[in-house]
Amino acid sequence: MTKSAAKSIGLNQLQLGVCYYPEHWPESMWEDDFRRMRELNLSIIRVAEFAWSIFEPEEGEFRFELFDRVLDLAGKYGLKVIMGTPTATPPAWLTQRYPEVLNMSLEGVTYQHGARRHYNYSSPKYRELCARITERMAEHYRDHPAVVGWQIDNELNCEINIFYSDADHAAFREWLKVKYGSLAKLNEAWGAVFWNQTYTDWQQVHLTRPTVSNSPNPHQALDEKRFISDNAISFAKLQADILREKAPNHWVTTNGMFGHLDSHELTDRTLDFFSYDSYPQFSTIFPGNDENPLLDRAWSLNLTHTRSVSPNFCVMEQQSGPGGWVNRIEMASPRPGQMRLWTYQSIMHGTDMLLYFRWRTATVGTEIYWHGINDYHNRPNRRVRELRQISQELASLGSSIAGTKYRAEIAILRDYDNLWDGELDNWHGPLDKQSVRSWFKQLQYRHIPVDVLYLRKHTAVEDLLAYKTLIYPHAAIMTDQTAQLLTEFARRGGKIIFGARTGYKNTDGHCNMAPFPGPVADLCGITVTDFTLIKGTVQPALLKWSAAPEVSWNVEMSEMKAEGFNDILQVEDPSVEIVAAYASDYYAGAPALTRRKQGQGEAWYYGAAFSEPVVDALIGLLGLQSPLAGWVLLPPQVETGIRSSGETDYIFLLNYGANPAEIKLAQETNELLGGETLNGHVEMPPYGVLILQRKK
Known part of the structure; x- marks a missing residue:
């Protein structure tokens, strides 16, 4: 599916709203x-x-x-309504009468009523009752003039994304029968000959269960995640099909994105567009040990993933206040201007409809510390005043921005098989996270917009050629089909960058009996002759560059290290250029970073995890530049992104700093939020936002 064919929300005006819970409040307040x-x-x-x-x-x-009165009153005030199917929280009568609908832990402990998402997707009885409540609601509200669309369930696979009820084990067997057709093929795919795990009857087959070594069969574990995703999608499709039949004039969406769920397939099969819940403060809870951490700005990576599903999407829940649960506040209150900053962060990345969570902070329940626009006292506060400013700005701006597309020439490649396989593999997952974070962070600080592009079965080379440079950090699972696709991309002028441990597994998770990097060895012109995990007594090797690249990172070139994992490379094609070699340890002098011309493009291989200094150097070697270079000079604390109509670029500048940021414009430019013409030195206030207009 090409980018232009992806499902997007279709609006001609940015829309702003809130999540509202009338059942929590006296009717006199509505x-x-x-x-x-x-x-x-x-x-x-x-x-x-x-x-x-x-x-x-x-x-x-x-x-x-109750909701008839709510919807009638909302319609009286000109408010449109998104109805949620209420299947994320089954009633107590349901879980009491039909305990088989409850989910279980890996150890077989049943999760009880009292929170949410404590059900399983596989129970025939739960599916039956979910279908019935969805059908009754759709029939009742199909013609209500206030209703415009439906949200299926709420945050599929949030809180928990593993399922081990009896119904799940049974459903897994049926899923495997369809996939493999026979136990012989299942045993082959799972490598069941190892440790005598061979199955002779389907009733012997289960989802992963507790084992002595606490180490499940890795091929079984990968299939388990695929099953969970397909099962969640079929649960959503059950409701979506009913809604399309009973309420054909309403659109259908759901809000994500969470683990063990292929959000792209979910959208293709069940939704009109994808929705996301944006809570930037989550990025501040565990900021890590990074120098100059992105903090709430890091949430832009999540929004970039969302944009890969629907280029124009809905934020169904936008953080508006401090967050917390039950007995604690986990997140600081947004400083003056931050709620507005986060709103434009979402809009910059493709949001055309945005609803704040929530209208008023709950006074009871698990989320009494998860604050909304209004406080408990329901009197005006600074968040209400900030919302007033935002809504006034969008009222005049929204028709210009709605429907425009985020523009980037660089993409980070992802795929669900590698994401799920990397969860079990203790080196693969952390290595991948480090590399993606390093690339995203350095591109952010260099003011270079980036997309995320998911490789799927129907991905065509035209999808890749929308970009000049692709970064595929650690694709352990690599197919011949993907290798051919990437080779054609390079031949037609693209640059592709790989990292350590690429291409050593097939789609079943078996290790290939071929020199690494497997299917892309010919593309890169190298093989891996040796390797080591960087751990314990093994230290990251130093790098020696063949020519000093231009860098902005405050690290001496001679001190740059190859982190995480070191592939020791051997050049197999004389056209390969050694860009950097290892300069320490027993493999000193061996190639560490290579480049090979391929047609009109290039293939790069780096035998380690990407660190921020190394990415910084690569940005210079690759010739990557900000699209604003020579036009506006920005400090690192400002994020930039461009939404384009084809004729006009709308350039967002977001200051994430608690201090003012000075920018320098090289020419007169219209700024849309303040309605001013700017030129030369301009000071952005703390958490300030500018939207510049540039005609092409």
Whole structure:
């Protein structure tokens, strides 16, 4: 599927709204809430995603009166409504009467009623009851003038993304029968001959279970994640099919993205567009030991992943206040301007509809410390005032930005098989995270926009050629088909960059009986003759560069290290250029970073994890530049992104710093939020936002 064919929300005006829970508040408050929403130029609300007991207080007894009054009142004030199917929180009568719907831990412990997402997707009874409540709601609200769309469930695979109920084991067997057709093929794919795991009856086959070594069969574990994804998608499709039949004039979405779920396939099969829940403060809870960490700016990587599913998407929940659960506040209160900054962060990355979580902070339950726009006292506060500013800006700006596309010439390649395989492999997952973080962070600080592109079965070379440079850090699983695709990309002028441990597994997770990097060895013109994990007494090797690249990182070139894992390379083709060699340890002098011309393009191989200094050097060697170079000079604390209509670029500048940021413009430029013409030195306030207009 090409980028242009991806499913996007289709709006001609940016829309702003809130998540609202009328069942949490006295009915006497509703009208005042809706009146104030409209005064703030909000136009849409999401309701009902946790309200199953309101609609069906007892099995088979349906009541719609409460939400009928809510929707009628919302319509009176000109508010449109997104209805949530309430299947993320089954009622107590359901879990009591049908305990088989509950999920279990790996050890077989049943999760009880009392939180949310404690059900499994496989239970026939749960699917039956979910289908019934979805059908009744769709039939009842299909013609209500306030309703425009539906959110399926809520945050599929959030809280928990592994499932081990009896129904899940049974469903897994049926999934495997369809995939493999016979136990002989299953045994071959799972390498069951090892440790005498060969299966002779389907009833012997299960999802992973506790083992003595606490080390599951890796091929079984990979299939388990594929099954969980397919199972979640089929659960969503069950509801989506009902909604399309019963309420054909409404759109269908759901909010993600979470583990063990192929969000691209989910969208292709069940949704009109994808939605995301944006909480930038999550990035600040565990910032790591990075020098100059991105903090809330790091959330832009998540939004970039989301944009890969739907180039124009909905943020169904946008953080507006401090966050926490039950007995603690985990996140600091947004400083003045940060809520507005995060709003434009989402919009810059492709959001055309954005709803804040939530209208008013809950006074009861698990999320009493997860704050919304309004505080408990329901009186005006600075978040309300900030929202007023945002809504006024979007009212005048929204028709220009809606439908425009984020523009980048560089993409980080991802695929679900490697993501899921890397969870079990203790070197692969952390190595990949380090490299992606290093690339994203350095591109951010160099003001170079980047996309994420997921490789899928139907990905064509035209999808890749939308970019000049692709970064595929550690694709342990590599197919011949993918290798051919990447080779054609390079031949037609693209640059592709690989990292250590590329191409040594097939799609079953078996190690290839071929020299690494397997299917892309010919493309790169090298093989791996030796390797070592960097751990314990083994230190990262120093790098010796054949020519000193231009760098901005504060590290001496002679002190740069090859981190994480070291592949010792051997040149197999005389056209290969050794860009850097190892300068220490027993493999000193061996190639560490190579480049090979391939047609009109290039293939690079780096035998380690990408660190920020090394990425910084590579950016210079690859000739990557900011699209704003020579036009505007920006400090590192400012993020930039470009949404383009084809004729006009809308250039977002976001200051994530608590201090003012000075930018320098080389020519007069229209700034859309303030309606001013800017030139020369301009000071952005802390957490400030500018949107510059540039005609092509």
